[in-house]
Amino acid sequence: MSVVYGASLNGFILGCRKILFIDGAHLSGPYKGPILSAVALDADDHLFGIAYAVVSAENVDEWFQFFTLLRECLGRMQPVIMSDRNQGLLSAVPRVFEIENQSNCLRHRQENFLTYGGKLGIRRQASKDLLKEVFNRIAYASTGVEYGVGMEELRKYKLQWATWVECNEPER
Numbered sequence: 001m002s003v004v005y006g007a008s009l010n011g012f013i014l015g016c017r018k019i020l021f022i023d024g025a026h027l028s029g030p031y032k033g034p035i036l037s038a039v040a041l042d043a044d045d046h047l048f049g050i051a052y053a054v055v056s057a058e059n060v061d062e063w064f065q066f067f068t069l070l071r072e073c074l075g076r077m078q079p080v081i082m083s084d085r086n087q088g089l090l091s092a093v094p095r096v097f098e099i100e101n102q103s104n105c106l107r108h109r110q111e112n113f114l115t116y117g118g119k120l121g122i123r124r125q126a127s128k129d130l131l132k133e134v135f136n137r138i139a140y141a142s143t144g145v146e147y148g149v150g151m152e153e154l155r156k157y158k159l160q161w162a163t164w165v166e167c168n169e170p171e172r
Contacts, residue, residue, distance in 0.1 A: 002053035002066060004073050012050050016040040018079040020050065020070070021105075022089060024058040034058040036066045040079075063092035071096045084108040104169065106139055116164050131161070138165060 017040060024034045037052040051070055055062040063086075082103045083089045093102045110132065114122075117131050134157065138150035147170075155162040 002051065002069050004051040004069065005049075008048070008050050009073055011042070011048060012040050013074075013077065016042050016048050018077065019103075020079045020081055022081055022083045024086065024088075027054070034062075036062065038066075038070060058086065058088055060088045060091045063088040064095055067092050067096035085112075109139070109168070110135055112168075113161070113164065117161060120158065120160055131157070135165075138170070 020038045020040055022036070022038050024036045026034050031054065033054060033056055035052055035054050036058070038050045040048045040050055042048045051066070051073070053062070053066045053069075055066075067081075078098060078101055080101050080103050081089075081093050081097055082105055083093070084105050085108060090102075093099075113135050114128060114132065117128065122128055122131060134150060134154050138147060138154065141147035141150055151162055151165065154165065
């Protein structure tokens with residue numbers, strides 16, 4: 001079951017940034033299964049619900065159907081699709097929207113990076129804080145030079161971490 005309210009769709013088209021934040025969550029209580037949702041930020045940076053779907057599983061086919069419905073409702077608009085890199089999302093977004101419109105949530109990317117750092121032996125909080133700081137400088141770099149400086153610092157600290165960044169679509 002998918003729901004897109006006309007008023008919400010018009011509000012998104014007329015007054016929100018053209019970025020859709022996409023995620024799935026598992027329901028508890030009498031309704032089981034995942035709920036897929038698309039929200040935006042309004043002019044006051046408040047969440048603005050656009051669409052949701054209760055599905056049997058969070059997989060490529062369900063995401064594809066959800067995005068197909070969104071695509072149909074949005075017409076020619078090509079919003080940026082921001083997500084947590086769920087495998088179903090990574091496969092479904094380029095099938096419905098242009099691949100250039102796919103972006104990844106920095107918070108999720110940072111958590112994955114720190115988890116990878118933990119697998120390589122980072123245990124102390126001070127080391128994690130330093131790693132997080134360098135990662136943020138790379139992520140927020142506004143020029144190629146700033147990005148290069150941050151990557152070089154990361155390479156000096158541990159080459160494997162710089163390789164992880166380079167292998168995980170830093171352009172997104």
